[in-house]
Amino acid sequence: MIKLIGLNKSFGKQKVLDNLNLEIESNKTTVIIGRSGGGKSVLLKHIIGLIKPDSGSVLVDGEDIARMNDRELNDIRRKFGMLFQEAALFDSMDVGENVAFPLKEHSKMTKEEIRKTVAERLAAVGLAGVESKMSSELSGGMRKRVGLARAIALLPEIVLFDEPTSGLDPVMAEAINQLIKETQRNFNLTCVVISHDIESIFKIGDRIAMLYEGKIIEAGTPAEIRATTNPVLRQFLTGSIEGPIKII
Amino acid sequence: MVLGGLEKLGRLVLYSLEEAGKIMMLFLSAVAWAVRPPWRFHLIIKQMEFVGVKSIFVVVLTGTFTGMVMTLQLFHGFRLFSAESLVGSTVALAMTRELGPVLSSLMVTARAGSAMAAELGTMRVTEQIDALYVMATNPVKYLIVPRVIASIIMMPILTVVADFVGVVGSYFVGVSILGINAGTFMKNINKLVVLDDIFNGLIKAAVFGLILSLIGCYKGFNTRGGAEGVGRATTEAVVLASITILVSDYFLTALMF
Amino acid sequence: MFSLSSEAKVGLFVLVALIILGYMSFQVGQHGFSFKRGYLVETVFDNATGLDKDASVQIAGVEVGRVESISLKNGKALVVLRIKPDIQLEKDVSAAIRTHGILGDKYVEITPGTIKTAFIPDGGAIEQVNRPADIDRMLSQFALITEDIRAVTSSLRNVLGGEAGESSIREILTNMRELTRSINTVVARNDDKIADVVENLKSASKEMEGTFIALNQVAQGLKKGEGTLGQLLRDKETGEKLSKTISSLQDVTEKISTGKGTFGKLVNDEETAKNLSDSLAGINRYVNKAEQYRTYLSYHGEYLFDTSNAKSYLDVRIQPNPDKFYLLGVVTDPRGRRTLRDYTTGGVTTRVEEYDKSGFLFNAQIGKRFKDIAIRGGIMESTGGVGLEYFAFNDKLRLSFDAFDFSSDRRAHLKGMAEFQIFKYIYLSGGWDDFISNQGNSSPFAGISIRFEDDDLKYLMTTTPIPK
Numbered sequence: 023m024i025k026l027i028g029l030n031k032s033f034g035k036q037k038v039l040d041n042l043n044l045e046i047e048s049n050k051t052t053v054i055i056g057r058s059g060g061g062k063s064v065l066l067k068h069i070i071g072l073i074k075p076d077s078g079s080v081l082v083d084g085e086d087i088a089r090m091n092d093r094e095l096n097d098i099r100r101k102f103g104m105l106f107q108e109a110a111l112f113d114s115m116d117v118g119e120n121v122a123f124p125l126k127e128h129s130k131m132t133k134e135e136i137r138k139t140v141a142e143r144l145a146a147v148g149l150a151g152v153e154s155k156m157s158s159e160l161s162g163g164m165r166k167r168v169g170l171a172r173a174i175a176l177l178p179e180i181v182l183f184d185e186p187t188s189g190l191d192p193v194m195a196e197a198i199n200q201l202i203k204e205t206q207r208n209f210n211l212t213c214v215v216i217s218h219d220i221e222s223i224f225k226i227g228d229r230i231a232m233l234y235e236g237k238i239i240e241a242g243t244p245a246e247i248r249a250t251t252n253p254v255l256r257q258f259l260t261g262s263i264e265g266p267i268k269i270i
Numbered sequence: 271m272v273l274g275g276l277e278k279l280g281r282l283v284l285y286s287l288e289e290a291g292k293i294m295m296l297f298l299s300a301v302a303w304a305v306r307p308p309w310r311f312h313l314i315i316k317q318m319e320f321v322g323v324k325s326i327f328v329v330v331l332t333g334t335f336t337g338m339v340m341t342l343q344l345f346h347g348f349r350l351f352s353a354e355s356l357v358g359s360t361v362a363l364a365m366t367r368e369l370g371p372v373l374s375s376l377m378v379t380a381r382a383g384s385a386m387a388a389e390l391g392t393m394r395v396t397e398q399i400d401a402l403y404v405m406a407t408n409p410v411k412y413l414i415v416p417r418v419i420a421s422i423i424m425m426p427i428l429t430v431v432a433d434f435v436g437v438v439g440s441y442f443v444g445v446s447i448l449g450i451n452a453g454t455f456m457k458n459i460n461k462l463v464v465l466d467d468i469f470n471g472l473i474k475a476a477v478f479g480l481i482l483s484l485i486g487c488y489k490g491f492n493t494r495g496g497a498e499g500v501g502r503a504t505t506e507a508v509v510l511a512s513i514t515i516l517v518s519d520y521f522l523t524a525l526m527f
Numbered sequence: 528m529f530s531l532s533s534e535a536k537v538g539l540f541v542l543v544a545l546i547i548l549g550y551m552s553f554q555v556g557q558h559g560f561s562f563k564r565g566y567l568v569e570t571v572f573d574n575a576t577g578l579d580k581d582a583s584v585q586i587a588g589v590e591v592g593r594v595e596s597i598s599l600k601n602g603k604a605l606v607v608l609r610i611k612p613d614i615q616l617e618k619d620v621s622a623a624i625r626t627h628g629i630l631g632d633k634y635v636e637i638t639p640g641t642i643k644t645a646f647i648p649d650g651g652a653i654e655q656v657n658r659p660a661d662i663d664r665m666l667s668q669f670a671l672i673t674e675d676i677r678a679v680t681s682s683l684r685n686v687l688g689g690e691a692g693e694s695s696i697r698e699i700l701t702n703m704r705e706l707t708r709s710i711n712t713v714v715a716r717n718d719d720k721i722a723d724v725v726e727n728l729k730s731a732s733k734e735m736e737g738t739f740i741a742l743n744q745v746a747q748g749l750k751k752g753e754g755t756l757g758q759l760l761r762d763k764e765t766g767e768k769l770s771k772t773i774s775s776l777q778d779v780t781e782k783i784s785t786g787k788g789t790f791g792k793l794v795n796d797e798e799t800a801k802n803l804s805d806s807l808a809g810i811n812r813y814v815n816k817a818e819q820y821r822t823y824l825s826y827h828g829e830y831l832f833d834t835s836n837a838k839s840y841l842d843v844r845i846q847p848n849p850d851k852f853y854l855l856g857v858v859t860d861p862r863g864r865r866t867l868r869d870y871t872t873g874g875v876t877t878r879v880e881e882y883d884k885s886g887f888l889f890n891a892q893i894g895k896r897f898k899d900i901a902i903r904g905g906i907m908e909s910t911g912g913v914g915l916e917y918f919a920f921n922d923k924l925r926l927s928f929d930a931f932d933f934s935s936d937r938r939a940h941l942k943g944m945a946e947f948q949i950f951k952y953i954y955l956s957g958g959w960d961d962f963i964s965n966q967g968n969s970s971p972f973a974g975i976s977i978r979f980e981d982d983d984l985k986y987l988m989t990t991t992p993i994p995k
């Protein structure tokens with residue numbers, strides 16, 4: 023279980039997280055939704071210790087990530103996998119080496135086993151046979167999928183996805199949603215997914231949380247969220263311009 | 271007005287101190303990670319190729335022409351005292367003690383130090399460094415340690431080459447073109463240059479290798495602000511590393527000779 | 528096309544560079560048998576001025592060895608030569624220190640011997656040493672001569688030179704002229720009288736002769752012990768007494784000069800002299816130190832291995848006298864300044880530590896030093912604390928132990944470290960920070976410091992090194 027307690031984070035004068043509290047249940051998929059620029063990616067980076075909070079705690083299995091030093095962080099991150107919003111592929115390596123990276127670093131697989139695992143993961147994201155393409159030669163959607171393959175390469179306990187389906191065509195987006203759902207079920211993973219795609223959040227989310235003005239204003243099962251009376255959440259789900267969310 | 275100036279000065283001093291401190295800390299952390307297994311020799315070899323092998327051309331070029339030009343200049347001065355035969359040894363001393371290490375370090379700073387800053391800077395702004403952290407691979411160990419070790423090893427080796435081609439260039443101009451007696455040319459080198467001159471120069475080169483790689487990595491590693499930030503980091507790395515090399519050369523000379 | 532792997536390229540390049548380095552090291556000085564081959568031969572010179580270690584040893588202008596070492600032995604210069612193994616020196620060779628040209632280097636010239644059967648073994652000695660009949664001696668002779676000449680000319684100049692000298696000479700000349708003129712007139716006028724005087728003189732000298740003869744007789748009498756005075760001088764007892772007095776006088780002076788007796792000891796004993804000069808130097812030092820008001824500026828950085836944190840310290844240490852100092856400084860600690868705050872969520876209160884990372888921590892301490900031990904106290908990293916320091920090896924090594932931050936909810940912050948000076952201004956350190964921490968902050972650390980005295984800064988900025 024991941025527990026966020028009283029998180030505060032400001033960049034200069036801009037307060038991004040404001041005394042945020044959230045519990046992420048183990049072995050389930052939690053979807054975080056929120057306005058663009060609302061701090062979702064920042065929140066995700068807090069969970070994995072890339073950003074340290076100004077105050078508050080991030081408890082992963084009872085240990086406070088915000089208080090950890092580099093070495094302890096390094097150890098606990100072996101439990102994690104993460105897909106970055108912009109994929110963050112190593113552009114000095116080809117696709118195969120990118121996906122193989124976590125395997126080479128942290129598993130005792132032989133070269134042949136690594137090669138096979140890489141091929142499997144790439145096939146799962148619909149990119150069979152692109153191992154030798156350089157990552158700088160990929161399209162945005164392809165990069166995202168390679169990033170996804172890399173994030174789940176080691177099948178870590180906890181996987182964080184920052185907008186896995188943005189920039190993909192509807193068919194591919196659906197396929198990726200399926201992949202996340204299946205992997206989560208088959209390996210009993212804890213997944214945290216950021217998404218703007220209202221349809222897919224109800225498909226893959228066991229729980230859904232809404233981040234608004236630095237706080238989680240509502241969290242619950244898809245059914246609970248659908249039935250919400252919170253005007254902000256209602257406006258967000260229907261995507262209407264009228265409502266408490268100000269565009270400017 | 272005056273207070274404003276003072277404040278700016280104070281801020282500049284504090285900023286420089288902070289930078290120096292941070293670079294020192296990066297160095298210590300690199301040392302700490304370098305001694306901790308696993309060691310990634312293939313990464314070091316890759317960087318040795320990049321820093322060393324690929325710099326041979328510029329280093330040979332600068333070394334040769336420095337030796338040749340110095341010979342030309344010294345020859346006209348020394349002829350006034352009928353001391354032409356000392357041209358070779360003077361060039362050899364200057365190359366081994368100062369010019370070899372300093373010039374090749376400056377060339378490598380421009381070639382490899384800037385590339386380090388640009389590469390790490392790009393990795394920083396495209397979150398590749400964060401990705402390394404996330405994959406439980408410490409970027410100091412994975413990115414910086416190999417570059418620093420490779421530079422410390424390759425700089426003295428490049429300097430050996432620079433020293434050598436510098437003297438060869440000097441020999442060519444001095445003996446073949448200006449007609450200095452080949453025997454006395456070599457004899458004076460033999461007499462006036464000692465092994466310590468060469469080795470002290472190589473120690474300097476190793477220190478410069480440390481400086482240029484550390485500063486290149488530091489600037490790249492701490493890049494902020496997109497493509498523009500990468501450009502700024504690269505420029506700053508080259509300027510700061512060059513200045514640091516020249517200043518530390520003074521102190522190293524004071525300590526050694 | 529075949530292409531090389533990175534490993535092969537790097538390996539090839541390193542190999543080529545090593546070959547070049549090897550070649551270069553044979554082309555520069557100290558090559559050949561400098562790698563400790565050959566055998567050693569000793570010689571003793573009265574004076575080895577200008578001879579350097581590694582200077583050439585030659586026979587008939589051909590190098591046969593190098594000077595291995597030069598040291599002092601019984602007030603003379605003991606020069607050890609390393610001779611090439613294939614060169615044999617006859618027992619009766621002689622050695623001399625000579626110079627290449629007027630400004631050239633010194634070298635040792637060996638003149639071959641004649642006994643072709645006995646040779647000097649390893650560790651043997653060259654017995655015959657020629658005094659330097661070369662430029663050095665000539666120059667020193669020259670110097671003596673010119674010194675004399677100068678002395679003469681300068682005294683001459685004193686007499687003759689200058690206006691005073693000139694006028695007095697002119698005066699003397701005028702006087703002389705006048706004198707001769709008046710003598711002339713006197714002589715001309717008193718011709719007869721002069722003749723009388725001369726006559727008188729003649730007879731007077733005759734009388735004198737007689738007086739001398741008489742005097743001579745008296746002296747002879749004295750010698751034989753005649754008369755009272757003669758008896759006194761001839762008396763044996765008196766003579767003995769006299770010679771005893773003289774010899775005891777001699778004794779005393781001898782004793783003094785050989786260092787017997789209290790006074791002699793005081794004057795002669797080396798230790799006494801050393802003590803005396805030492806205590807003078809000590810007093811001097813003390814006086815100097817008391818006048819010294821020193822300021823040190825230092826930067827110290829620490830990397831904490833276990834917590835992967837870095838701390839920086841910037842300190843000014845003001846030392847009004849050697850056993851007292853004040854320390855002012857700022858510390859940056861990435862952990863920052865700690866405060867506690869309570870959050871209440873859903874009726875549950877969580878106490879959360881907060882760290883203010885923007886601020887500096889401060890040091891303000893006063894310290895006192897007793898010989899090799901110093902104690903400090905005051906504000907340490909913005910909390911109260913005390914410290915103990917121990918100095919060794921002329922202050923090159925410093926061990927320190929600090930205790931501070933005695934807050935109630937956690938253990939005190941204890942820190943132990945050792946610091947060693949590696950270069951003039953640079954120190955390396957290591958230690959253990961917060962070693963009884965119950966906060967997980969305990970960590971070994973390594974650090975580096977740069978420390979300048981205000982004078983050092985001046986020195987560094989102004990002295991240009993002059994390469995040898």
Ligand SMILES: Nc1ncnc2c1ncn2[C@@H]1O[C@H](COP(=O)(O)OP(=O)(O)OP(=O)(O)O)[C@@H](O)[C@H]1O
Pocket residue numbers: 033038056057058059060061062063064065107
């Ligand atoms: N490193 C940083 N330095 C300064 N400001 C930052 C930094 N990272 C994020 N921000 C700011 O924090 C806010 C939240 O950013 P974040 O990336 O979390 O948004 P988001 O919710 O992920 O948006 P999107 O859905 O568009 O990805 C933004 O206003 C951004 O400008």
Ligand SMILES: [Mg+2]
Pocket residue numbers: 062063064107184
């Ligand atoms: Mg985002």
